[in-house]
Amino acid sequence: MLQHHDVDTLFQALAVAPRRAMVERLSRGPATVSDLAQPFEMSLAAVVQHLQVLEACGVIRSEKIGRVRTCTLQPQGLAPLEAWIAERRGEAERRYDRLGQILAERFPTSPNPPSKDDQ
Amino acid sequence: MLQHHDVDTLFQALAVAPRRAMVERLSRGPATVSDLAQPFEMSLAAVVQHLQVLEACGVIRSEKIGRVRTCTLQPQGLAPLEAWIAERRGEAERRYDRLGQILAERFPTSPNPPSKDDQ
DNA sequence: GTGATGCTGAAGCATGGACTTAAGTATCTG
DNA sequence: CAGATACTTAAGTCCATGCTTCAGCATCAC
Numbered sequence: 001m002l003q004h005h006d007v008d009t010l011f012q013a014l015a016v017a018p019r020r021a022m023v024e025r026l027s028r029g030p031a032t033v034s035d036l037a038q039p040f041e042m043s044l045a046a047v048v049q050h051l052q053v054l055e056a057c058g059v060i061r062s063e064k065i066g067r068v069r070t071c072t073l074q075p076q077g078l079a080p081l082e083a084w085i086a087e088r089r090g091e092a093e094r095r096y097d098r099l100g101q102i103l104a105e106r107f108p109t110s111p112n113p114p115s116k117d118d119q
Numbered sequence: 120m121l122q123h124h125d126v127d128t129l130f131q132a133l134a135v136a137p138r139r140a141m142v143e144r145l146s147r148g149p150a151t152v153s154d155l156a157q158p159f160e161m162s163l164a165a166v167v168q169h170l171q172v173l174e175a176c177g178v179i180r181s182e183k184i185g186r187v188r189t190c191t192l193q194p195q196g197l198a199p200l201e202a203w204i205a206e207r208r209g210e211a212e213r214r215y216d217r218l219g220q221i222l223a224e225r226f227p228t229s230p231n232p233p234s235k236d237d238q
Numbered sequence: 239g240t241g242a243t244g245c246t247g248a249a250g251c252a253t254g255g256a257c258t259t260a261a262g263t264a265t266c267t268g
Numbered sequence: 269c270a271g272a273t274a275c276t277t278a279a280g281t282c283c284a285t286g287c288t289t290c291a292g293c294a295t296c297a298c
Contacts, residue, residue: 008136015134016256017127020203027210033275046257048276067265067274073211078204084139085197085204091146135286152245165287167246186244186295 007084009057014081018042019050023073026060030072126203128176133200137161138169142192145179149191 014020022036037047051071054060059077062069133139141155156166170190173179178196181188 007139011130011134011139015130018256020126020130023207024210027207034273042256043258044275045259045277049256064275069275073207075211078207082201082204085201088142088146088192088197137286153243161286162288163245164247164289168286183245188245 007080010059010078010081013053013057013059016050018047019054022047022050022054022071023059026071026073030070033069033071036071126199129178129197129200132172132176132178135169137166138173141166141169141173141190142178145190145192149189152188152190155190 014023018040021039025031025036025039033044033048033051036051037044040047051060051062055062055071057077058074060071061074062071064070133142137159140158144150144155144158152163152167152170155170156163159166170179170181174181174190176196177193179190180193181190183189
């Protein structure tokens with residue numbers, strides 16, 4: 001039973017455009033391997049390899065009936081990614097709130113002077 | 120004026136563990152290039168390259184003062200990723216709702232006005 | 239000034255992984 | 269049964285990119 005897949009494999013899996021396209025397709029409903037391969041130029045073998053990556057990291061699951069393998073999106077497969085992103089924003093917001101609080105205490109007027117950038 | 124950095128470069132940028140670690144560090148507050156390099160074995164040049172990738176895709180920004188470049192997290196930098204994930208789940212949930220509706224129409228278990236349009 | 243610090247850019251190496259082709263295994267159809 | 273379909277696996281190629289070293293450039297400290 002594969003669960004709690006780490007963020008690393010998830011990011012790596014979704015860093016490849018065809019794999020994201022397959023996830024997008026599957027978010028609109030189950031599909032067979034051939035269905036998923038149809039929009040692509042690449043060989044069927046390559047598609048199968050992508051699907052193996054997606055299944056290994058818990059984004060999809062698949063079931064073979066007869067000759068046909070049908071893939072579906074795993075409902076909570078993307079959850080660790082969402083959690084990671086939310087955590088990053090959470091940290092930043094907590095910091096920002098603290099900063100705002102400190103600034104409000106010291107300078108009870110406007111928050112922020114403009115900054116200049118370089119390149 | 121948020122540049123629409125595409126999901127592809129964002130996923131690719133965050134698919135690399137050291138880059139994610141740098142983002143995690145920056146979510147706890149700004150840091151210089153040397154600060155960010157400190158936890159790693161790799162050369163400073165490699166760290167700089169990672170930071171360039173992160174800045175190019177809008178996850179961080181940086182400002183150089185004197186010899187020192189200070190990096191900060193770009194508040195909305197991860198938003199396109201969140202949006203992509205949310206959209207995938209949104210699709211799946213809409214499908215699930217439609218399925219529930221269809222099942223409810225065909226096998227009414229509760230008081231249920233029949234609808235004319237059918238798909 | 240000299241030297242140290244903090245990056246920056248360029249060139250090159252080396253490994254991973256996305257792809258290919260080709261051959262193989264079930265499964266279905268007639 | 270033969271043949272077609274739907275994958276599956278193995279082996280090999282090739283290119284992107286993460287990393288290195290090294291040389292260079294401001295900036296700061298003395």
